Amino acid sequence: xxxxxxxxxxxxxxxxxxxxxxxxxxxxxxxxxxxxxxxxxxxxxxxxxxxxxxxxxxxxxxxxxxxxxxxxxxxxxxxxxxxxxxxxxxxxxxxxxxxxxxxxxxxxxxxxxxxxxxxxxxxxxxxxxxxxxxxxxxxxxxxxx
Amino acid sequence: xxxxxxxxxxxxxxxxxxxxxxxxxxxxxxxxxxxxxxxxxxxxxxxxxxxxxxxxxxxxxxxxxxxxxxxxxxxxxxxxxxxxxxxxxxxxxxxxxxxxxxxxxxxxxxxxxxxxxxxxxxxxxxxxxxxxxxxxxxxxxxxxx
DNA sequence: GTGATTGCAAACCTTTTGCACGCCA
DNA sequence: TGGCGTGCAAAAGGTTTGCAATCAC
Numbered sequence: 610x611x612x613x614x615x616x617x618x619x620x621x622x623x624x625x626x627x628x629x630x631x632x633x634x635x636x637x638x639x640x641x642x643x644x645x646x647x648x649x650x651x652x653x654x655x656x657x658x659x660x661x662x663x664x665x666x667x668x669x670x671x672x673x674x675x676x677x678x679x680x681x682x683x684x685x686x687x688x689x690x691x692x693x694x695x696x697x698x699x700x701x702x703x704x705x706x707x708x709x710x711x712x713x714x715x716x717x718x719x720x721x722x723x724x725x726x727x728x729x730x731x732x733x734x735x736x737x738x739x740x741x742x743x744x745x746x747x748x749x750x751x752x753x754x
Numbered sequence: 755x756x757x758x759x760x761x762x763x764x765x766x767x768x769x770x771x772x773x774x775x776x777x778x779x780x781x782x783x784x785x786x787x788x789x790x791x792x793x794x795x796x797x798x799x800x801x802x803x804x805x806x807x808x809x810x811x812x813x814x815x816x817x818x819x820x821x822x823x824x825x826x827x828x829x830x831x832x833x834x835x836x837x838x839x840x841x842x843x844x845x846x847x848x849x850x851x852x853x854x855x856x857x858x859x860x861x862x863x864x865x866x867x868x869x870x871x872x873x874x875x876x877x878x879x880x881x882x883x884x885x886x887x888x889x890x891x892x893x894x895x896x897x898x899x
Numbered sequence: 900g901t902g903a904t905t906g907c908a909a910a911c912c913t914t915t916t917g918c919a920c921g922c923c924a
Numbered sequence: 925t926g927g928c929g930t931g932c933a934a935a936a937g938g939t940t941t942g943c944a945a946t947c948a949c
Binding site: 670686687688689690692693694695696700707708709710716718720722723726727728729732735736737738739740741742743744745746747748749750 | 797832833834835836837838839840841852853854855861863865867868870872873874875877880881882883884885886888889890891892893894895898
């Protein structure tokens with residue numbers, strides 16, 4: 610019984626695959642649905658272990674390679690974190706992160722103020738900026754001892 | 755010939771060690787100085803390779819463990835990035851990051867506007883926020899093809 | 900002196916690669 | 925049918941751990 614979020618959008622998924630010349634396979638669909646139903650920025654391994662319950666023949670590789678492919682075509686994003694395993698998220702509307710230094714949990718939040726931030730011209734003139742995110746870090750409620 | 759930044763501050767280093775019950779060893783001093791002289795958020799391996807030129811007997815472990823120790827006592831910080839090797843930086847005044855998605859380069863910049871950002875109450879009430887950073891990502895000048 | 904720190908080596912975990920088979924378009 | 929995608933297995937890369945010897949205090 611998967612907790613599904615309303616984010617799942619098979620049309621959108623299929624369109625993105627087609628426009629990038631990617632075939633629509635059962636593995637890719639399962640991985641997309643699993644990501645859409647996860648709120649916790651899972652690693653490739655976490656996605657693999659969850660998917661295997663409903664798709665036992667899938668391999669870790671396929672999961673990992675598919676997640677990288679999704680990131681490459683902009684369907685998913687690689688979440689910034691303090692090293693360690695790469696973690697993934699579905700690319701969605703603007704959101705920001707709070708990151709717990711102790712347990713590694715990442716919590717999303719929205720902020721209209723943060724969304725309105727301008728890019729400094731020093732950066733805008735030199736680089737192509739594709740994303741803007743505020744990252745707060747500290748200790749989460751579970752970790753304050 | 756090391757390019758040293760003015761950040762090196764042996765007094766500060768020694769004080770931080772002492773107040774945390776850490777001994778001041780030649781290895782730790784060399785690692786601190788190397789970090790202070792690096793502008794590029796090096797990984798443990800990068801610090802190790804650079805230090806070995808002037809301190810050939812040092813081991814990778816010592817470098818890695820020392821960097822983690824520095825991060826724990828707040829002398830250095832672990833830089834957020836898209837997975838892969840952990841990267842370190844000296845903890846300094848407020849600064850923000852631009853991160854190149856292609857080559858992984860991380861460029862620091864300052865912004866008074868960004869420094870003035872408030873923490874949303876939704877987060878401030880639940881968590882202990884220790885740091886706040888704006889992370890821009892995209893393509894750097896060298897990678898725009 | 901003595902307990903923290905180091906260096907070494909092995910273990911561990913995650914990611915990447917090469918290849919043959921199978922399946923989607 | 926053709927070629928992309930998958931699964932498997934091995935390699936590579938980075939981090940962590942246990943332990944004996946060493947060094948800072």
